[in-house]
Amino acid sequence: MEMEANVLTSLDDIPLQQIRRYAGRSAKFMDAYIKGLNGAQAAWAARKYHGHRVLPENVMAQFDEAHNVSK
Secondary structure (H helix, E strand, O other): OHHHHHHHHHHHOOOHHHHHHHHHHHHHHHHHHHOOOOHHHHHHHHHHOOOOOOOOOOHHHHHHHHOOOOO
16 A cells, blocks of 8 residues: 555656656657567667657668668
C-alpha cells in the first residue's frame, strides 16, 4: 500500500506534457523496432520524423539511402 501511494505521489509530480512526450517517443521507437530497425537506426528515424507517432513503411530504404548503405 505504501509503494502504491509513493508511485501515485511521484506521478503527480511529473507534468502531463512530459508524460505525453515520453509516450510519443516510446511509441515511435516501438514502431521502429517492429519495422526492423536497430537502436541507431531507430534514433535516426526518431530525429528525422519528429512530427509523427509512427514511421513510414519505407523507413529502412530511407535510412539506407541517407547513409549510402547498399544491400
